[in-house]
Amino acid sequence: MQVLVIGAGVIGLAVARAAALRGHDVIVAEATGGIGNGVSSRNSEVIHGGIYYPTGSLRARHSTRGRRMLYEFCSGHGVAYNKCGKLIVATDAAELAKVEALMAQGEANGVEGLELIGSNAARALEGELACIGALCSPESGIIDSHGYMRALWGGLEDCGGRIAFTTPVGRMLFAAGEWHVKFGGRDAGIAVFDAVVNSAGLRAQALARRIEGYPAAKVPPLVLAKGNYFAFAGKPVFSRLIYPTPVDGGLGVHVTLDLAGRMRFGPDVEWIEQESYTVDPHRADAFYDRIRRYWPGLPEDSLVPDYCGIRPKLTGPGQPAADFLIAGEGEHGMKRLVCLFGIESPGLTASLSLAEEVADALAA
Secondary structure, eight states: OEEEEEOOSHHHHHHHHHHHHTTOEEEEEOSSSSSSOSGGGGSOOEEOOSOSSOTTSHHHHHHHHHHHHHHHHHHHHTOOEEOOOEEEEESSHHHHHHHHHHHHHHHHTTOTTOEEEEHHHHHHHOTTOOOSEEEEETTOEEEOHHHHHHHHHHHHHHTTOEEEOSOOEEEEEEETTEEEEEEOSTTOEEEEESEEEEOOGGGHHHHHTTBTTOOGGGSOOOEEEEEEEEEESSOOOOSSEEEOOOBTTBSOSEEEEOTTOOEEEEOOOEEESSOOOOOOGGGHHHHHHHHTTTOTTOOTTOEEEEEEEEEEESSOTTSOOOOOEEEOHHHHOOTTEEEEEOOOTTHHHHHHHHHHHHHHHHHO
């Protein structure tokens, strides 16, 4: 079967590799000149345990399973990672109740090794930390996301698949049992495929609207939630990921680490109407207030604007967080077409597991 995957981000690459491993002839169409240039280039590079998500949801199932698959993949393909662990901290009684609820949620989701610890035990692990209790998640970690995407690309090519860069996709039509896809770029024209996967990230909804016959009511809303990061201009003081309790639209301003040990904070949640990748330095004011709840020793003038990303959400402020949406024939009525909407965090963690489900849907 000839399969077209649209988008060479982490999800598109994982799906393409999974389909190629099953013997399909796979082409990835990427509008830019490289891999991971969209949402995938602007995440926190965290490997999530699978704690936060409703039991039975796609996010819960694929995060927990995908994490295990991801660590195994990294070990087998030379991708750098660090299973450094995470503490979700409570600084008052209300937050402690939330942490206890997260413990129950994580256990229901099958997350291994979770432990509630008191303030003394938390400070024994991280001496600069201020809290009254914490949830310890030893399975959480960090990853070289670009190294991971390069490994997925290599796996795709090893199976005979390929990526067509600077190849935007225009209109698509299903006729006579085949998908007729119009391409732009240097090799503009129309090509025919047996199956198509729309994994275009922030462009997934716009692409779905260019599919002739795709029911408009089945294209979900796209809500843009910008996440800003600030780097710490000093020596790192934490060796683990430190998370507060979740907030509306995100997991709170937390401590993230990269594989070089650099410490940064973020992301926050900034609801926006149009794409923007500029970090407003004034947002640091709110960062100081939030961070000092669990790290009172944060020095003045130590936060430097770093980078930002945009979450492709399906729900907005004050609304319950939506699950991943894997829209196959049962959702939209079109054969051998899978559209992926709202694949935000924990998308990277879930990617290998998600890819297998999509590959299964193509073969159905």
